[in-house]
Amino acid sequence: MTSLDESDRQILKILARSGREPLKQLASAVGLSRSTLTARLRRLERDGFIQGYCAILSSSISARPNQAVLLVKLDKTPGYDIVDAIRQIDEVIQCRSVAGDIDLVLDVAADAIETLNKVRDQVSTISGVADVRTHMVLSTNFRTVFS
Numbered sequence: 001m002t003s004l005d006e007s008d009r010q011i012l013k014i015l016a017r018s019g020r021e022p023l024k025q026l027a028s029a030v031g032l033s034r035s036t037l038t039a040r041l042r043r044l045e046r047d048g049f050i051q052g053y054c055a056i057l058s059s060s061i062s063a064r065p066n067q068a069v070l071l072v073k074l075d076k077t078p079g080y081d082i083v084d085a086i087r088q089i090d091e092v093i094q095c096r097s098v099a100g101d102i103d104l105v106l107d108v109a110a111d112a113i114e115t116l117n118k119v120r121d122q123v124s125t126i127s128g129v130a131d132v133r134t135h136m137v138l139s140t141n142f143r144t145v146f147s
Helices: 006-017 023-030 034-046 080-087 113-124
Strands: 066-074 092-097 104-110 129-136
Touching: 006 023, 006 034, 023 034, 066 113, 080 092, 080 104, 104 113, 113 129
Parallel strands: none
Antiparallel strands: 066 104, 066 129, 092 104
């Protein structure tokens, strides 16, 4: 994997804010020709800096509008087997390992409160999970993708 230079960082920052930025405008914004920009984009994709492009949908139209954050404490770390088991749960959309009293932070999106409860129960019964605390998401005030 290659390292990023300032032009690469600018490209990524712009795309994180607006993934539909036309190539001509993106090239102009970072001071590159369109062909040079296209080659850089291919390299950034190939090297894994850009993992894909997507539309971020409003939770108001989501098929899974009920969201929660699960704070998971493990009996011991690392918990690779636990993370692998959590990965199999469709409603878990993100799993982060963190430092401190909590070991994992799970973002969960479900179609109903009852489904969130089942996911919580499923996580809490995984061998090696010591405790799970659930925090319902009331709203998302803002989200940044790249800084």
